[in-house]
Amino acid sequence: MHDSGALTPPATPTGASHSKSSSASSDFLSSLSSLRRGGSLSSSHGRPSLDEQLTGPESTELMTYPHHLIDYTIPLDEKDRKKPIGSGAWSNVYLANSTLPQMREKPSMPMMTPPLTPVRSRNASTSETLPSIPQRYAIKAPNSTSAKKVLDAEARVLSYLSQYPSSSAHMVSFFGQDTRDGALVLEAMDMTLEDWISTNLNILDRSSRTNKLATIFPQLALSLIDSMTWLHDKECIHADAKPSNILVSMSPFHAVFSDFSSSILPSSDAQSTPGPMGAGTWDFLDPSLLSSLNPATPCAATDLWSLAITLVYFVLGASPFETFRHNKFQFREMVKSGSPLQCIGYDDVALARLKDLSRALGWDVGKWFGMVLMKKKENRAEVGKWRAELVRCMRVAEAKM
The missing domain is CATH 3.30.200.20 (Phosphorylase Kinase; domain 1)
Incomplete structure (x- = not known):
């Protein structure tokens, strides 16, 4: 894509010789500050900062x-x-x-290599x-x-x-x-949540895995619920939440959403957005999206279902429908049935992992998942109630320690 040859950093400028140069340095610093925030440098002159407007x-x-x-x-x-x-x-x-x-051509101002020594113009007070x-x-x-x-x-x-x-x-x-x-x-970032589960959880023996999971799961669940709520507050439907679309950093452990290629904004053109059948992964899709007669449109409720299945995957180390994967027709029918927690009962290892975590935490994790993982949307808990119950369970468990 680009030349990978080594480049020699130019000397760090120490000051400005006239007001025009001072202005250029200031603009350059402002532009790179915008880059640090994730901003664009294509047309930054004369515009309020994104933080302000x-x-x-x-x-x-x-x-x-x-x-x-x-x-x-x-x-x-x-x-x-x-x-x-x-x-x-x-x-x-x-x-x-x-x-x-x-x-490719002579620059109009000195180029600098980050990170740099502070730049101070003659007219600057700081x-x-x-x-x-x-x-x-x-x-x-x-x-x-x-x-x-x-x-x-x-x-x-x-x-x-x-x-x-x-x-x-x-x-x-x-x-x-x-x-x-x-x-x-x-x-x-360091890796996807899916990779982290494979390399940091599933390699452990039963006891060690349970202990590590008990240490991380409550805060991870709370963090991802808050992040999804943040997206929805901005009127963004992710529409493809799953472990491979969540990235983690290790020090400290933190997870964020990625891959917004299926996401929907209020002004989005539905024709330009790939549908869940095109890019979505069946395991994590709300069954209402898979109806052949009247498929639903991705919304906050379908996002929350996908997040709940993602957290189930985190606990089990695999999809709750994994037992049925050998038969494609049966697998898809089980996903469409909207009964992921019942499907866990067909997998002894998965069921044991869910029960082990509940014992380690001191509260029923399966029951908490069940607040959201119901086929009928009208019977599901809303995100605020689901979050509040998680916080309550965490506090009760802490009080018992």
Whole structure:
């Protein structure tokens, strides 16, 4: 994609010799500060900051990645090929290293390599410090011509959500869309929740697994519920919540939502949004979405179902429908039945893991899941009630210790 040759950082500028240079340095610092927040540098002059003026989905400006200021390179393997670290229905994801851009013409102001020494102009009363720039990115590149439209739509969703100062606590940080190829430039995190379960939970013996799960599960569940509530407060339906679309950082352990390629905003064109049958994973889909006669539209309730199944997967280390996967027809019928907790009863290992966690925590985890995992939406608890019950159970358990 880009030249991966080593670049020699230029000298750090120590000051401005005249007001025009001072203004340029200030603009550059302001631009990179915007990048740090996930902002676009394409047209930052004369505009209020995103923190000061938030816009709705229909009017949000697309964030474009400022490759003229900070570029990236994707390492090649021994056969000079890009090796993806992940792939999906519409894209491949590559790990990339941040680097200085190649200068094709003489720059109008000194270029700087982050992180930098504070820059102070003669007219400035205080020093302005350039924020650090990520050393690595995750580059989500379209894997086909048709996929470009999907990533364009996802870039709009990410641009809208990223304007909120608290976005990085709930979703993967977005640094803009690369206009050269349509790729999305995202924060590189440690792994997906699905990978974490495989490498950190499922390898443990029964007792160790239960203890580790009991330590992490309540706070993880609370965090993801709050993050989904945050998305819904912004009128965004994720529409594809599952362990592989949740990213985690290890130090400290924290999880955020990713992959908004199926997400829906109030102003979204339904024709441009892939339906759940196209990119969704059956295990995590609300049964109402799978009706052949009158399929529902993704909404907050269907999102909450997907999150509940995701948390069940976290506890079991597998899908609650795993026992039926060998028979595709039976598997799909069980998913459409809307009875995931009953399906666990057919798997002795899964049932034991659910009971072990309940004993370790001191409250009935299965009963808590049952508040949401009911086929009829009108019988399900709303997210606020589900969250409140989780907090109550956690407090009761703490009081017993």
